[in-house]
Amino acid sequence: MILVTLPYFLMFEFSLHPYLTVDKIGGPEDAYTLKNYVTLFNNTIHFGVFLRTILASAFVTLLCLVLCYPMAFFLAKIVAPKNAATLFLLLLIPFWVNEILRSFAWFIILSYQGPLNAALVGIGLIERPIRWLTGPNGVIVGLVYTYLLFMLLPIYNSIQSLDSNQIEAAEDLGSPLWRTHWRVVMPHAKPGIASGCVMVFMLSAGSIIVPSLLGSPGTRWFTEIIQQWFFEGQDWNQGSAYAFLLLIMCTGFVMLMMRLLRVRLADIAK
Amino acid sequence: MSEDVQLDKVCMDFGSFRAVDNVDVTIQAGEFFSFLGPSGCGKTTILRMVSGFIDPTEGAVRIGGRDMRGTRPNQRPTALIFQNLALFPLMPVWENIAFGLEVRGVDRATRRQRAEELLRLVALHNAADKTVGQLSGGQKQRVAIARALAVEPKVMLLDEPLSALDLKLRQHMRSELRTIQKRTNVTFIYITHDQGEALAMSDRVGIMSHGVLQQVGTPQKIYNHPANGFVASFVGENNVFPGRVIASDRGAGRIETAFGTFHARLGPAISQGMMAKLYVRPEHTILGADPGGEANALPVEVSEVAFEGNFVNVHARGEVGGAYMAQVRNEPSMALPDVGRRLHLSFGRDAGVVLADEAAPRH
Numbered sequence: 142m143i144l145v146t147l148p149y150f151l152m153f154e155f156s157l158h159p160y161l162t163v164d165k166i167g168g169p170e171d172a173y174t175l176k177n178y179v180t181l182f183n184n185t186i187h188f189g190v191f192l193r194t195i196l197a198s199a200f201v202t203l204l205c206l207v208l209c210y211p212m213a214f215f216l217a218k219i220v221a222p223k224n225a226a227t228l229f230l231l232l233l234i235p236f237w238v239n240e241i242l243r244s245f246a247w248f249i250i251l252s253y254q255g256p257l258n259a260a261l262v263g264i265g266l267i268e269r270p271i272r273w274l275t276g277p278n279g280v281i282v283g284l285v286y287t288y289l290l291f292m293l294l295p296i297y298n299s300i301q302s303l304d305s306n307q308i309e310a311a312e313d314l315g316s317p318l319w320r321t322h323w324r325v326v327m328p329h330a331k332p333g334i335a336s337g338c339v340m341v342f343m344l345s346a347g348s349i350i351v352p353s354l355l356g357s358p359g360t361r362w363f364t365e366i367i368q369q370w371f372f373e374g375q376d377w378n379q380g381s382a383y384a385f386l387l388l389i390m391c392t393g394f395v396m397l398m399m400r401l402l403r404v405r406l407a408d409i410a411k
Numbered sequence: 412m413s414e415d416v417q418l419d420k421v422c423m424d425f426g427s428f429r430a431v432d433n434v435d436v437t438i439q440a441g442e443f444f445s446f447l448g449p450s451g452c453g454k455t456t457i458l459r460m461v462s463g464f465i466d467p468t469e470g471a472v473r474i475g476g477r478d479m480r481g482t483r484p485n486q487r488p489t490a491l492i493f494q495n496l497a498l499f500p501l502m503p504v505w506e507n508i509a510f511g512l513e514v515r516g517v518d519r520a521t522r523r524q525r526a527e528e529l530l531r532l533v534a535l536h537n538a539a540d541k542t543v544g545q546l547s548g549g550q551k552q553r554v555a556i557a558r559a560l561a562v563e564p565k566v567m568l569l570d571e572p573l574s575a576l577d578l579k580l581r582q583h584m585r586s587e588l589r590t591i592q593k594r595t596n597v598t599f600i601y602i603t604h605d606q607g608e609a610l611a612m613s614d615r616v617g618i619m620s621h622g623v624l625q626q627v628g629t630p631q632k633i634y635n636h637p638a639n640g641f642v643a644s645f646v647g648e649n650n651v652f653p654g655r656v657i658a659s660d661r662g663a664g665r666i667e668t669a670f671g672t673f674h675a676r677l678g679p680a681i682s683q684g685m686m687a688k689l690y691v692r693p694e695h696t697i698l699g700a701d702p703g704g705e706a707n708a709l710p711v712e713v714s715e716v717a718f719e720g721n722f723v724n725v726h727a728r729g730e731v732g733g734a735y736m737a738q739v740r741n742e743p744s745m746a747l748p749d750v751g752r753r754l755h756l757s758f759g760r761d762a763g764v765v766l767a768d769e770a771a772p773r774h
Contacts, residue, residue, distance in 0.1 A: 306497035313462055314511035314562055315485045324510070328501045 299333025641769030
């Protein structure tokens with residue numbers, strides 16, 4: 142417990158001190174201050190990066206949800222349990238490869254002269270290669286791929302616990318497929334959807350490897366700024382403050398979304 | 412309004428397993444029809460074919476004369492009540508009932524009003540805003556019925572809906588279901604393995620075994636004139652004597668068994684020389700100190716006496732072998748026979764019937 146929490150307390154303590162040269166540490170200027178926290182709101186570039194990170198992470202989460210809900214339903218209710226195990230294995234195996242390799246793989250796939258463009262040009266779908274890795278595209282593709290399972294598994298679990306008779310009952314009462322999902326399956330799967338969304342959002346906003354490999358020069362991720370403060374600026378105080386701000390703001394954003402979507406914290410813990 | 416359901420030489424195969432074999436029966440509009448049989452006899456498969464979750468491998472299901480092949484459950488004029496009821500636990504009671512109307516685009520106020528009407532029909536007042544979890548077993552049952560009735564089905568399909576209830580409630584719900592059926596005049600197809608339910612509620616009963624429809628008839632006909640040995644032994648109790656028919660004359664005859672030769676009625680397609688079994692209902696037997704004036708009698712020794720309330724089951728061992736049961740109506744003045752007492756079990760020449768075994772699948 143101490144080993145886990147102690148570093149956080151230390152970082153929190155750092156974040157409240159000004160950045161000083163070694164000889165001044167412990168001197169009269171070394172007093173508690175919120176200056177480091179205010180920096181973000183005075184620096185429009187950093188704040189812009191921060192907002193874009195939150196929005197892009199939200200978009201990644203949405204994309205994951207749209208991809209995973211049908212997959213989870215298919216695995217939980219349509220495919221025979223025997224085959225579901227095989228499909229799960231196929232989904233899991235790529236995750237045994239580490240994140241850096243997987244991100245590099247996407248970097249290669251999406252590059253201007255990479256296999257995706259070659260294939261698309263080859264089958265005549267596009268005339269000339271497309272620059273996929275401009276803007277936030279690369280990061281979004283990479284993050285969706287990296288955190289797909291964190292969305293899929295909780296949704297799968299919650300759909301699996303739904304009594305299949307309820308789906309049939311809805312259909313028997315005349316319900317079209319979409320309404321059965323909207324009124325019966327999704328309300329039941331809400332805790333799974335919510336916990337999947339929270340995980341993917343938090344992990345995406347806090348990701349560093351994927352954005353640094355797949356990001357284009359114009360789109361920095363907020364974690365990259367934090368890293369710069371720590372290791373390029375050597376300003377641990379400022380870096381800690383930014384790290385805490387990211388945590389606080391992400392939590393706030395999640396809470397806000399939960400309020401809007403009427404999800405309770407207890408649902409997620411289920 | 413209701414419609415008839417025609418099962419026209421219906422077969423259903425699951426891989427190499429034939430779950431339903433050549434079932435051919437027409438259920439009349441407004442009829443309360445039960446399929447009765449042990450688990451695994453194919454009765455639930457029949458229900459799923461009528462509701463549209465599966466289509467028969469061979470033959471046709473027609474509702475109101477229309478072939479239903481390819482019509483999905485949400486397009487059929489049927490409503491199914493599931494064995495576990497499958498109510499929607501996240502919706503309040505009234506939304507459960509009105510779900511079928513919501514699907515049909517009925518506005519909220521009308522839905523609410525209709526749900527409350529249906530709740531009154533099933534005698535569940537003031538339950539509209541409760542959650543499903545707050546209801547008792549019997550109340551859930553009524554909500555399921557109301558939910559199915561809300562879509563005004565032509566045919567109502569019930570898959571052992573009373574099996575989860577305790578005995579008292581089950582008996583109460585039997586008459587309730589019957590009343591609702593008569594009041595709404597919807598065709599009811601009821602699936603059960605409980606002969607008491609089937610006999611008490613139905614206009615007609617179809618007895619199923621191994622996917623084959625063994626007999627269709629009124630409850631009285633099924634009980635008193637079973638078509639074969641399976642029907643006789645599945646519906647009610649019997650004393651069974653296997654043997655060979657040695658005489659046959661216009662529906663009556665004699666059967667020679669290891670325990671004696673008996674006079675009896677002969678069932679359908681029973682002729683002289685056939686191996687068959689004699690079935691005698693316990694309530695059609697007489698226990699007496701001497702053989703009495705009946706056509707058949709055999710000496711027995713009382714092995715167990717079970718007092719059931721309105722009647723008494725006397726179990727006995729035959730002196731030549733075999734185990735028998737006689738059922739005697741309870742009278743306040745009656746003295747129960749002692750265990751070990753030697754008596755005679757006798758029955759009239761019309762009391763027993765000789766029957767062949769069940770109708771086998773065609774292949």
